[in-house]
Amino acid sequence: MKNKPQLSSEQQEELIKILKIRFEKNPNRHENIQWEDVQKKLESNPEKLWSLNEMERTEGEPDVVGYDKKTDEYLFIDCSSESPxxxxxxxxxxxxxxxxxxxxxxxxxxxxxxxxxxxxxxxxxxxxxxxxxxxxxxxxxxxxxxxxxxxxxxxxxxxxxxxxxxxxxxxxxxxxxxxxxxxxxxx
The missing domain is CATH 3.10.100 (Mannose-Binding Protein A; Chain A)
Known part of the structure; x- marks a missing residue:
């Protein structure tokens, strides 16, 4: 993958706020996952934040739907009610x-x-x-x-x-x- 632009710190904060609100509104999608752990992962992966922002910008409404213990990764999937x-x-x-x-x-x-x-x-x-x-x-x-x-x-x-x-x-x-x-x- 080519070098992607990175979000400014203000854009990162705004996106994390949107993702946190969605996470809290839909607890059935991510039982036994704590937002604080997800946020730490997000903050240490700015290139992933760019991709999440693109998912959000194209109206995918990404949300956490699981955790892969083997790879220590959270899984974000487009959860918009209709195809983005x-x-x-x-x-x-x-x-x-x-x-x-x-x-x-x-x-x-x-x-x-x-x-x-x-x-x-x-x-x-x-x-x-x-x-x-x-x-x-x-x-x-x-x-x-x-x-x-x-x-x-x-x-x-x-x-x-x-x-x-x-x-x-x-x-x-x-x-x-x-x-x-x-x-x-x-x-």
Whole structure:
């Protein structure tokens, strides 16, 4: 990943305040995790704060959803009720974007995730997120596509309808105003 700009100390304080408020409003997302521990991690990782700020700026509403004991990292995932508004109308990846002859979207989900410094959720992570609330009831989100599907020109996405999480397929070059992607960041 290229060197990313860093947030000013004022921007860092503001972002940490936003994240703390969201953390306190949604205790079911992070049982047995203390905010003070999360904040220490955030303050010692300014490059991660930049990525979190980009998640916030694109309306992902990132929140802590877990802790990986093996790597000593907190897991932040986009918890906006619908697919982040600032990350919609994107085809799946650069290959798909380059294959479009006309009406190209502005970017691809994979490229934008890389620019932000996050990973697109895989199907398992997406399904786990859905155990914490109801997400994508009106929108859908690209999820990491297995190589065997991608090699054949496809990509997969998920949403939640009828109290059920669905996994669908589409051509990787397709894009829709109601489809974006959700990301995960390890801090």
């Amino acid at each position: 508004k600032g990350r919609r109308s994107l085809c799946y990846d650069r290959e798909a974007l380059n294959s479009r002859k006309e009406n190209k979207p502005a970017n691809s989900a994979v490229d934008l995730a890389n620019e932000i410094g996050i990973e697109i959720l895989n199907e398992e992570q997406y399904r786990e997120l859905q155990t914490l609330g109801n997400f994508d009831l009106k929108t859908s989100s690209w999820v990491k596509t297995p190589d065997n599907i991608r090699k054949l020109g496809g990509a997969v996405f998920c949403d939640k309808r009828y109290n059920t999480v669905f996994l669908y397929h589409n051509g990787a070059e397709s894009y829709y105003a109601a489809r974006g992607f959700r990301g995960i960041l390890r801090v």
